[in-house]
Amino acid sequence: MVDTSISKAAPAQVRIDLGERSYSIVIGTGLLNDAATWQGLPRAAQAVIVTNDRVAPLYGERVVRALSGYYPTVHTVVLPDGEQHKTWQSLNRIFDALLQQGCDRKTMLFALGGGVVGDMTGFAAACYMRGVPFVQVPTTLLAQVDSSVGGKTAINHPLGKNMIGAFYQPLKVVCDLDVLKSLPGRELSAGLAEVIKYGPIHDLAFLDWLEKHMEELRRCEPTALAYAVQRSCEIKAEVVGQDERESGLRAILNFGHTFGHAIEAGLGYGEWLHGEAVGCGMVMAATLSHRMGILSDSGVERLRALIQRAGLPVVGPRLAEDNPSRYLELMRVDKKAEAGEIRFVLVDDAGQAHVRSAPDALVAEVINACCD
């Protein structure tokens, strides 16, 4: 007879070192149900779980039950799912609930959901009574590897995405890998795009590892997922740790995002998932790196093959008759552009990233070569 109680591996931990705002990312299976997950958080009269109408029926009850052992009152705020609801109106529903329940400055918020829930809950925590503590419980792969580190919180404004927000750190991040099993395959692939990103910009050994384990990741095997999430968070922490307020180095995390944002904006947001656009954008950025003479042809091909194996598109969509001009136009209005100059994140054969501008003619060639 097998004793299953000892077969479960202890969760991995990534420590994010930010002085008095330091916190841990816990990565493992069965975490939502495990009392140890929620121990050690500050006590308060009330806890409030913020989630969405897709995640609430799957995991809401479980987290309420777990938290009820530690907080006398646990409320749940259910927001509508989707990027189009990342608005002031949704944010205000959180504030309404907090005030109606008489929540004080010690109230703990828990963000149970994907990136949208995490961004909004984090921003609500940053602003409510000028700051209450919060815990991230990301339920998508993208949120686990991307939103767990960096402290970026925000809502959208009708005139721009993520325009209103704050840098605000959680007390803890709980990445339960079990919840990824309920993710549609397309969303899992989109999350893998942000995982793959960390290889070429910072760690070629991780790129090797991803090539060996891509099938296991797509099958949601916990050991492989745990390592992928852990290593992604570690690399992001190394980069962000040197640049918490996004003044320079952190820009390398946008590898694939400049082309990717153009794809998203050009097709209309929601047509391709963010991760799909980033996957394809990485192929384009790698191709540009090659044309700029810092990445070998085999380096480009290697990345293209891995992105394809992750279930992601590797050929860009045609956005207009004069396709290169449309891409360039969209990239020039991106928030990251400075005075109209597009800053590309390029990678080299040594696994280093470089932020550079590039001649329009060369970029146009890359767009022609990489699109339908």
Add this chain to the structure above:
Amino acid sequence: MVDTSISKAAPAQVRIDLGERSYSIVIGTGLLNDAATWQGLPRAAQAVIVTNDRVAPLYGERVVRALSGYYPTVHTVVLPDGEQHKTWQSLNRIFDALLQQGCDRKTMLFALGGGVVGDMTGFAAACYMRGVPFVQVPTTLLAQVDSSVGGKTAINHPLGKNMIGAFYQPLKVVCDLDVLKSLPGRELSAGLAEVIKYGPIHDLAFLDWLEKHMEELRRCEPTALAYAVQRSCEIKAEVVGQDERESGLRAILNFGHTFGHAIEAGLGYGEWLHGEAVGCGMVMAATLSHRMGILSDSGVERLRALIQRAGLPVVGPRLAEDNPSRYLELMRVDKKAEAGEIRFVLVDDAGQAHVRSAPDALVAEVINACCD
């Protein structure tokens, strides 16, 4: 012939020491027109002045002109005047303007107005693209002595005042004493309430000084005003410097505010000015300090006389048939109350403040003794 260029005193400076978020409060006359006031701020493509429809016609043009020497484009956002406009809707008008003008992360905001403009502009600066720099240019005495230090920014929510906000520090605070001449006398007196407060809680020598110079202050004599503003900011800085995130000590700055908030809420906000309610609230808090045995009768009388000389009410309004019960009820729902226990700021004969609870019966006696 008198050389007026040397008759003007150099502005006083109070340095607020907060590590990399340190800044200076500059206090003097003619500052809005003086190029030196605006020198040394970070350059940017755009500056945005946020003000209200009362202040804009008086000083807007002057500040636009002064800033135009340093910023290629200077926009002005004019909000409606008044606490009732300290809302998300007004805040969003700032965001709309920033986005419509294509303002980037280096855009400088200038808050030109009283506390409402300062609170909203500061919060807008804290949130726009997750933080842009801002400068406070307070145009009321209350804002000069109260909002210059502490980094509190906020908007109101329909269910509570200042419920949504951030701690966010300005790059500089410019207190031009000339602008106080256009203040109605009632508002000047209201500002003096917050000035007087700093004596009994922290500095009896300042209380002596105020007794000697109250008439000059009410006549807006610049030398007296400069010292009053400077010393108030210094004392607030000393208190806040030890407690930036409002965990304990900072509560002593609420001397007079517990009773004062009950007066404001009981009469309906706007009936008495905040400073008027605080002035009267200080008389009540001093009386309670006496009944609690830590302040002499002459200590109470001294404070009452000074508050009266500042043009402030010293007798509390009757709020209900059973007046003490109504005051107690209102004080129990105050944001500063903890689990329904009212925390009073009391003062002693040595010029020290103490945060204490008090028996309801004793508080009721004080209310009876101090009200109409």
